[in-house]
Amino acid sequence: MMTPAAASDLRRYNAATAHLEPPLAVLDLAAMRANAESMARRAAGKPIRVASKSVRCRAVISRVLAMDGFRGIMAYTLPEALWLAGSGLSDDILVAYPTADTVALGQLAGDAAAAAAITVMVDCAEHLDLIEKVIAGTAEPSQVRVCIDIDTSFIALGGRIRVGARRSPVRTPADAAALARDIVSRPGLRLAALMAYEGQIAGVGDNPAGRPLYGRAIRYMQRKSGAELAIRRAAIVAAVRAVAPLEFVNGGGTGSVEKTTTEAAVTEIGAGSGLYQPGLFDSYRGFSGRPAALFALPVVRRPGPGVVTALGGGYLASGAGEVQTPLLGRAADGLRIGDRVWLRHAKAGELCERFGELYLIDGDAIAATVPTYRGEGKAFL
Ligand SMILES: Cc1ncc(COP(=O)(O)O)c(C=O)c1O
Numbered sequence: 001m002m003t004p005a006a007a008s009d010l011r012r013y014n015a016a017t018a019h020l021e022p023p024l025a026v027l028d029l030a031a032m033r034a035n036a037e038s039m040a041r042r043a044a045g046k047p048i049r050v051a052s053k054s055v056r057c058r059a060v061i062s063r064v065l066a067m068d069g070f071r072g073i074m075a076y077t078l079p080e081a082l083w084l085a086g087s088g089l090s091d092d093i094l095v096a097y098p099t100a101d102t103v104a105l106g107q108l109a110g111d112a113a114a115a116a117a118i119t120v121m122v123d124c125a126e127h128l129d130l131i132e133k134v135i136a137g138t139a140e141p142s143q144v145r146v147c148i149d150i151d152t153s154f155i156a157l158g159g160r161i162r163v164g165a166r167r168s169p170v171r172t173p174a175d176a177a178a179l180a181r182d183i184v185s186r187p188g189l190r191l192a193a194l195m196a197y198e199g200q201i202a203g204v205g206d207n208p209a210g211r212p213l214y215g216r217a218i219r220y221m222q223r224k225s226g227a228e229l230a231i232r233r234a235a236i237v238a239a240v241r242a243v244a245p246l247e248f249v250n251g252g253g254t255g256s257v258e259k260t261t262t263e264a265a266v267t268e269i270g271a272g273s274g275l276y277q278p279g280l281f282d283s284y285r286g287f288s289g290r291p292a293a294l295f296a297l298p299v300v301r302r303p304g305p306g307v308v309t310a311l312g313g314g315y316l317a318s319g320a321g322e323v324q325t326p327l328l329g330r331a332a333d334g335l336r337i338g339d340r341v342w343l344r345h346a347k348a349g350e351l352c353e354r355f356g357e358l359y360l361i362d363g364d365a366i367a368a369t370v371p372t373y374r375g376e377g378k379a380f381l
Pocket residue numbers: 051054074096197202203251252253254255270271272273274348
């Protein structure tokens with residue numbers, strides 16, 4: 001079920017931002033904190049690594065890291081991780097996707113503090129070769145910490161059906177142990193961790209509004225995939241731990257926190273979207289977050305009965321409109337030019353790529369205005 005912001009919340013946001021011109025974006029601190037607490041409860045004692053791609057605002061990441069139940073950052077590029085580490089935000093940053101950026105790898109290897117704080121993702125010997133080549137060209141290099149990424153996709157009917165991303169060539173305990181042995185044989189590298197993110201469970205709502213049969217099919221697939229992965233993930237972790245000790249094993253995402261945490265092999269969860277609770281995360285049975293991040297657009301046209309046009313809102317993943325967004329329905333007739341409408345984006349990372357600042361709302365006032373990654377001039381992807 002879609003969870004709209006309550007009318008009383010919208011009144012608070014209107015009151016807090018009455019002196020500002022939309023388009024503008026707000027983050028309701030109480031709602032965000034409630035979402036974070038709920039995620040931490042669902043994690044049942046295992047720490048949550050904050051997925052920065054879903055937050056994209058240093059001030060918000062910092063506030064979440066100060067809360068119980070959260071530890072470390074899951075970054076999305078190495079230049080981002082270097083920036084975050086350099087700003088002192090965290091000394092435990094996992095880059096969740098492999099990098100081929102030799103300049104950034106050189107900075108990592110050449111900076112002892114960064115190299116101690118950051119772990120990069122690998123899934124094949126080619127990744128290791130690339131890192132080693134950079135290390136060979138770096139004066140006084142530090143060891144580079146690496147994490148093995150596992151393919152978690154669900155394969156059925158002898159390979160005719162595959163559900164989930166083709167994320168990594170490493171799929172079996174034997175694959176993972178072989179890569180682990182290769183890593184430990186290279187003195188410039190240090191095997192620190194393992195990650196296995198099951199996007200087909202964590203990122204796919206199992207209760208899509210108005211589509212009960214599809215929902216049932218998704219739940220069936222997720223049950224099967226979850227059962228298969230739990231066994232395989234445990235075997236992979238055991239096989240890799242037989243080669244070298246691991247500091248952490250990361251899995252899961254906002255949609256699977258309470259499921260992934262039950263696996264003994266997993267030591268921490270990676271999650272971020274649930275903090276903002278964007279539209280795509282409304283359709284899960286296991287939890288319901290409070291809409292925390294919203295944006296306001298101004299009404300600029302009334303083309304006819306039952307339709308008004310808002311300026312802006314053409315956000316790629318959220319798909320409401322383009323340069324303008326038509327708003328249809330009876331409610332449109334109650335809107336005048338200059339009124340504002342509040343919307344929620346679909347995908348968590350998008351909001352802070354569209355707005356330079358977030359107004360942090362406390363009650364019916366702005367507690368702080370903080371720059372987003374975009375506001376800081378940082379467009380990593
Ligand atoms: C590696 C990894 N872990 C975890 C997540 C979960 O992030 P979120 O909680 O924002 O959905 C993602 C999202 O794509 C991911 O790529």
